[in-house]
Amino acid sequence: MLVELTDRSALAACQPDTGAIREAADRYPAGIDFSIYAYVPEGDTIHARMFAPLDEIPEDPATGSAAATLAVLLAQLTGKPQNIRIIQGEQMGRRSVIQADSDGETCIISGQARRVMMGRLV
Numbered sequence: 001m002l003v004e005l006t007d008r009s010a011l012a013a014c015q016p017d018t019g020a021i022r023e024a025a026d027r028y029p030a031g032i033d034f035s036i037y038a039y040v041p042e043g044d045t046i047h048a049r050m051f052a053p054l055d056e057i058p059e060d061p062a063t064g065s066a067a068a069t070l071a072v073l074l075a076q077l078t079g080k081p082q083n084i085r086i087i088q089g090e091q092m093g094r095r096s097v098i099q100a101d102s103d104g105e106t107c108i109i110s111g112q113a114r115r116v117m118m119g120r121l122v
Contacts, residue, residue: 002066075104
């Protein structure tokens with residue numbers, strides 16, 4: 001679910017209600033799990049947060065698939081190509097920057113990655 005908010009203070013105040021999210025997921029079943037991508041546009045910059053508590057992801061610091069979906073949607077709604085910079089993860093201390101460029105049909109996502117953990121399955 002994509003949710004446009006009025007300002008960054010509203011975005012910072014977001015707290016997922018897992019019961020309400022579970023109810024929405026039950027009411028609107030889909031082939032994928034239910035998540036909420038809240039965002040605030042500021043010109044060519046978008047500030048965003050993504051919550052997926054039903055997947056045991058309290059908050060994701062960078063969500064490329066949601067960034068691509070938003071860029072395509074905005075291009076379709078405005079009828080103009082989108083070249084947006086998405087800043088996510090600030091409230092959790094893991095700021096990320098994703099570049100999303102869309103013509104309304106396709107989207108190119110770019111950015112840099114930093115290793116934050118490493119593991120090994122045996």
